[in-house]
Amino acid sequence: MGNSVIARRLGLLAVLALCVVLLALVPYLPSYYVRVVDSILIYIILAVGLNLVVGYAGLLDLGFIAFYAVGAYAYALLASGQFDIHLPFIVILFIGAAAGAIAGVLLGFPVLKLRGDYLAIVTLSFGEIIRIAINNADDLTNGPQGIAGLDRASLFGLPLTTPVHFYWLLLVLAIIVCGGVYYMERSILGKAWRALREDQDVVRGLGINTTTLKLLAFALSAAIGGAGGVIFGAFQRFVSPESFTFQESLLVVLIIIIGGVGNIVGVIAGAVVLVVLPEVLHFAAQYRLLIYGVVLVTVIVLRPGGLVSPRFNLGFIIRKVRTLWLSPSKT
Amino acid sequence: MALALENVSKHFGSLVAIRNLSLSFDVGSIYSIIGPNGAGKSTVVNMIAGSYSVTSGTIRLGATALNQLPKHRIAQLGVSRTYQNLRLFDGMTVLENLEVCFFPQSWLTFLTGAKRLSKAERLEICHACLAEFHLSDVADVLAGDLPYGRQKILELARAFVTQAPIVLLDEPAAGLNHTETKDMAAMIAGLKREDRAIILVEHDMDMVMSISDRIDVLNYGELLCSGTPDLVRTNERVQEAYLGTTEELDDIRKLAQSRRAQGGLRANAGIVRH
Numbered sequence: 001m002g003n004s005v006i007a008r009r010l011g012l013l014a015v016l017a018l019c020v021v022l023l024a025l026v027p028y029l030p031s032y033y034v035r036v037v038d039s040i041l042i043y044i045i046l047a048v049g050l051n052l053v054v055g056y057a058g059l060l061d062l063g064f065i066a067f068y069a070v071g072a073y074a075y076a077l078l079a080s081g082q083f084d085i086h087l088p089f090i091v092i093l094f095i096g097a098a099a100g101a102i103a104g105v106l107l108g109f110p111v112l113k114l115r116g117d118y119l120a121i122v123t124l125s126f127g128e129i130i131r132i133a134i135n136n137a138d139d140l141t142n143g144p145q146g147i148a149g150l151d152r153a154s155l156f157g158l159p160l161t162t163p164v165h166f167y168w169l170l171l172v173l174a175i176i177v178c179g180g181v182y183y184m185e186r187s188i189l190g191k192a193w194r195a196l197r198e199d200q201d202v203v204r205g206l207g208i209n210t211t212t213l214k215l216l217a218f219a220l221s222a223a224i225g226g227a228g229g230v231i232f233g234a235f236q237r238f239v240s241p242e243s244f245t246f247q248e249s250l251l252v253v254l255i256i257i258i259g260g261v262g263n264i265v266g267v268i269a270g271a272v273v274l275v276v277l278p279e280v281l282h283f284a285a286q287y288r289l290l291i292y293g294v295v296l297v298t299v300i301v302l303r304p305g306g307l308v309s310p311r312f313n314l315g316f317i318i319r320k321v322r323t324l325w326l327s328p329s330k331t
Numbered sequence: 332m333a334l335a336l337e338n339v340s341k342h343f344g345s346l347v348a349i350r351n352l353s354l355s356f357d358v359g360s361i362y363s364i365i366g367p368n369g370a371g372k373s374t375v376v377n378m379i380a381g382s383y384s385v386t387s388g389t390i391r392l393g394a395t396a397l398n399q400l401p402k403h404r405i406a407q408l409g410v411s412r413t414y415q416n417l418r419l420f421d422g423m424t425v426l427e428n429l430e431v432c433f434f435p436q437s438w439l440t441f442l443t444g445a446k447r448l449s450k451a452e453r454l455e456i457c458h459a460c461l462a463e464f465h466l467s468d469v470a471d472v473l474a475g476d477l478p479y480g481r482q483k484i485l486e487l488a489r490a491f492v493t494q495a496p497i498v499l500l501d502e503p504a505a506g507l508n509h510t511e512t513k514d515m516a517a518m519i520a521g522l523k524r525e526d527r528a529i530i531l532v533e534h535d536m537d538m539v540m541s542i543s544d545r546i547d548v549l550n551y552g553e554l555l556c557s558g559t560p561d562l563v564r565t566n567e568r569v570q571e572a573y574l575g576t577t578e579e580l581d582d583i584r585k586l587a588q589s590r591r592a593q594g595g596l597r598a599n600a601g602i603v604r605h
Contacts, residue, residue, distance in 0.1 A: 188430060188431065188433065188434055188437045188438065188450075188453070189434075189437075189438055191423065191427050191430060191431045191434075192431055192434040192438075194420065194422065194423055194427075195420045195423065195431045198420045198421065198422060198423070199418055199420065201382070201402075201418075202414070202418045202420075203431075204401075204402045204403045204406070205380060205382070205402060205403075205406055205411075205412060206403075206406055206411075206431065206432050206434070206435075206489075207403050207404075207406030207407040207432075207434075207435045207493075208403055208406075208431075208434050208435060209401075209403045209442075210403070212439060212442065
């Protein structure tokens with residue numbers, strides 16, 4: 001074993017240790033920064049979820065935030081004085097995910113015959129319909145005033161109140177979601193999705209029911225969106241329709257496009273960039289959309305595949321680490 | 332298992348592409364469907380595979396009527412196909428192109444009723460198939476990066492990997508050079524098996540004549556003639572249909588006759604290409 005191998009292993013260890021230390025240091029940051037990191041993690045969860053549909057199955061869904069709204073309102077209705085129902089957070093987390101999945105299938109059924117632009121337009125409308133419905137269903141949702149005073153969440157007896165608590169929860173959930181989605185990507189299901197993205201007719205000719213395949217993508221992605229929404233509701237302890245505008249759907253899609261379509265590492269990078277950017281440029285808040293536009297155009301012109309190369313994905317990193325550790329002579 | 336077309340017609344608006352066609356294909360043989368351009372050959376393939384609906388008539392696989400079923404059900408019942416223009420999953424590796432064919436055997440088997448295959452079993456079958464088609468060395472290469480000839484072979488492999496009893500090959504030799512066409516013909520001939528019917532739509536007459544057990548000749552959507560290669564080769568109506576009877580086709584006829592003298596009857600499209 002040569003010195004260079006040892007050096008590289010040490011380098012690897014150092015990088016890993018640095019990541020762990022950075023993640024462990026977040027709770028000691030001022031509250032504002034913890035909130036920003038929380039926000040990044042939420043958008044990572046959402047974008048990795050939406051990426052199942054957009055990146056893997058190749059279906060452009062512009063109404064994703066509707067599932068997020070379903071989850072958030074699930075928490076608002078089931079853990080507040082609204083109907084005096086107070087279910088535990090963990091139960092609502094699953095209910096929210098299930099409700100999201102059901103909403104995803106309900107959306108999926110009628111629209112899956114559509115492709116490309118048409119699908120995008122219908123899903124965009126779906127997102128708006130959900131928001132407007134929430135806005136108008138006064139008896140159920142309090143309409144535009146929203147629902148305030150949601151229960152303080154707790155998980156297995158641990159309180160979930162401060163941004164730091166949510167940081168740990170979101171971190172764990174983000175890791176679970178990324179790991180799960182990565183597993184799916186590598187499974188034959190992920191391959192079938194990629195094939196679907198390339199040529200839907202041929203996929204049907206292979207004996208694969210493309211409707212089921214697309215519904216699976218919609219349902220899984222919507223379930224992740226729903227779970228994210230529950231956490232959002234518990235975190236804010238207030239929900240109102242204006243949190244779920246088209247702009248939010250757009251942001252999640254932008255994260256994917258700017259980071260790298262179909263690439264988890266890219267999506268994480270995209271979430272960091274697009275969440276941090278408006279914070280850094282707080283003084284120019286009214287130009288937020290303009291800035292997004294400029295960033296998007298710049299990325300598309302300079303790096304059409306997204307900031308992160310499609311080759312630099314989670315699989316690549318894992319392979320690199322594994323070969324360096326197990327058979328370093330190959331590297 | 333046999334595939335049968337019973338009085339099948341296909342209309343595209345006012346155009347009658349196939350008129351009252353009845354054909355039967357048994358496992359154990361190689362069949363070729365030939366005919367001039369526009370005769371309806373590809374339409375037949377697309378109807379069997381479920382890409383086109385039939386206007387009237389029935390297509391049966393064994394006792395099952397296929398023409399009421401969605402395309403993916405037809406494939407699950409054992410009809411696989413290749414396409415006139417290559418349609419591989421270019422962004423996926425050669426191995427993955429085969430692996431994805433086993434999706435119905437992996438997820439949601441409770442919905443499809445398919446026999447479940449483990450990942451190891453699936454991979455074993457795919458690797459065996461790659462070896463059979465001499466693609467093992469490129470298993471991890473993206474399908475889109477293969478040279479054209481090997482892409483054609485990969486598409487062939489994809490049609491055979493699931494051991495479908497009915498395999499439809501839509502112009503396997505299209506775009507291949509002379510040597511590659513010969514190799515392709517030998518490969519298809521070698522794939523003939525007792526439990527499999529191979530149905531070929533092809534313009535290359537050398538290939539058709541050399542490997543078919545039966546040739547069905549279509550003209551304007553109707554069956555002109557059906558029989559062994561020797562029978563079809565000598566049939567006057569076939570020659571007429573292929574070469575045309577009007578004066579403007581005389582040149583083509585002469586060219587074809589000189590070709591025949593060289594030892595091979597070629598379809599008009601073949602002449603245009605070579």
